[in-house]
Amino acid sequence: MSKCMIRDESIYESGLAKIEWVKRNMALLNGIEERFRAEQPFKGLRIALSVHLEAKTAYLCEVLRAGGAEMYVTGSNPLSTQDDVAAALVHEGMSVYAIHGASTEVYEECLKAVLSSEPDIIIDDGADLVTMLHDRMPHLIPKIIGGCEETTTGVHRLLALQKAGELKFPMFDVNDAQCKHLFDNRYGTGQSVFDGIDRTTNLIVAGKTVVVAGYGWCGRGVAMRAKGLGARVIVTEIDPVKAIEAVMDGFTVIRMEDAAKRGDVFITVTGMRDVITETHMRSMKNGALLCNAGHFDVEIDVARLKEIALETRQMKPNITGYRLDNGNWLYLLAEGRLVNLASGDGHPAEIMDMSFAIQALCARELALRSPKEAGVFAVPNEIDAYVANEKLKSIGAAVDVLTDAQKEYANSWKV
Numbered sequence: 001m002s003k004c005m006i007r008d009e010s011i012y013e014s015g016l017a018k019i020e021w022v023k024r025n026m027a028l029l030n031g032i033e034e035r036f037r038a039e040q041p042f043k044g045l046r047i048a049l050s051v052h053l054e055a056k057t058a059y060l061c062e063v064l065r066a067g068g069a070e071m072y073v074t075g076s077n078p079l080s081t082q083d084d085v086a087a088a089l090v091h092e093g094m095s096v097y098a099i100h101g102a103s104t105e106v107y108e109e110c111l112k113a114v115l116s117s118e119p120d121i122i123i124d125d126g127a128d129l130v131t132m133l134h135d136r137m138p139h140l141i142p143k144i145i146g147g148c149e150e151t152t153t154g155v156h157r158l159l160a161l162q163k164a165g166e167l168k169f170p171m172f173d174v175n176d177a178q179c180k181h182l183f184d185n186r187y188g189t190g191q192s193v194f195d196g197i198d199r200t201t202n203l204i205v206a207g208k209t210v211v212v213a214g215y216g217w218c219g220r221g222v223a224m225r226a227k228g229l230g231a232r233v234i235v236t237e238i239d240p241v242k243a244i245e246a247v248m249d250g251f252t253v254i255r256m257e258d259a260a261k262r263g264d265v266f267i268t269v270t271g272m273r274d275v276i277t278e279t280h281m282r283s284m285k286n287g288a289l290l291c292n293a294g295h296f297d298v299e300i301d302v303a304r305l306k307e308i309a310l311e312t313r314q315m316k317p318n319i320t321g322y323r324l325d326n327g328n329w330l331y332l333l334a335e336g337r338l339v340n341l342a343s344g345d346g347h348p349a350e351i352m353d354m355s356f357a358i359q360a361l362c363a364r365e366l367a368l369r370s371p372k373e374a375g376v377f378a379v380p381n382e383i384d385a386y387v388a389n390e391k392l393k394s395i396g397a398a399v400d401v402l403t404d405a406q407k408e409y410a411n412s413w414k415v
Contacts, residue, residue, distance in 0.1 A: 015088030027394035036067030043068035048119035080341035122147030127154035153295035188347030190221025196344035206230025211263035214270035268299035
């Protein structure tokens with residue numbers, strides 16, 4: 001098997017500089033790297049990783065390798081792969097298979113190449129590695145100790161596999177760890193989505209009507225940031241409880257068919273397909289911006305938009321204009337893929353420090369004492385607590401500790 005499949009090995013220097021920068025801002029992983037170097041929890045093990053391949057992910061790969069792992073790396077989205085970062089990892093001696101803008105065929109070839117290493121542990125973002133293993137390469141499954149899943153969409157796929165009785169090894173649900181979804185999904189997505197939009201469009205958010213589809217943890221973050229930037233915010237939801245929460249948080253909640261007529265910027269954050277369809281597009285304002293912050297590019301019906309457009313024009317990098325038969329132009333960002341990664345650098349380093357600390361520690365848990373049965377498992381509470389405490393230390397914060405009397409009071413039925 002070839003050691004790498006990347007665009008250009010000669011551009012590694014800028015990738016190394018990016019990795020060095022995030023290292024300076026990821027104190028948790030700094031400490032875990034030292035710990036792993038001493039412990040060597042992955043000695044003799046191969047880790048196959050499919051996560052958005054940018055600098056923060058590259059540092060996670062370095063931390064795992066410091067723990068003795070032999071790393072086989074690919075990206076989880078062709079438009080989020082940064083070629084210079086991929087080159088930097090190859091320069092550092094890792095096996096990397098990832099190319100920015102790869103076709104679906106090449107993307108799948110990269111996934112297959114990583115799995116062909118016969119890994120012991122899987123680190124996935126969207127469950128592409130896990131589903132390919134089950135669908136096309138089941139002969140490799142007996143060697144798998146287990147894996148970790150980074151994002152909501154991937155967890156949904158794993159739970160569907162489990163429900164069907166098809167999941168063949170243990171997977172940690174990293175996405176739903178408290179130190180992941182409370183911060184990564186909310187604050188990370190909230191900031192990085194608008195980083196991507198602003199970098200791409202160079203347009204103001206204040207004064208515009210922003211429609212946020214979905215009010216899960218990611219949607220909450222996006223809506224909060226839009227409000228903070230001065231936008232009028234509309235939320236669309238299918239869950240009545242989340243819809244009430246959005247109302248209580250001060251947002252207008254209406255159906256997408258009505259929001260489509262009012263929005264200037266549309267951001268889908270649902271994990272569901274066909275959230276914005278032809279019917280919605282035909283009622284949108286001239287100049288409306290459409291973008292997606294869910295894992296897969298199915299939330300906006302891009303295929304149908306292409307079919308009904310009378311004219312298509314590349315307005316600038318990562319903005320495609322589509323003129324409809326009513327004369328209105330709609331502008332799609334990043335081809336409907338993850339706007340915060342395809343049009344930006346993803347979540348801030350300090351946020352991914354927590355998420356990737358959980359990934360690294362869950363991988364260690366698998367290597368040292370993996371669950372014996374197949375299934376989707378919650379992240380152990382002690383890992384969440386460790387990450388929270390170490391993060392507090394890194395930012396100079398601290399929490400109080402219960403006294404013995406308080407502990408006794410908390411555990412007593414008497415006042």
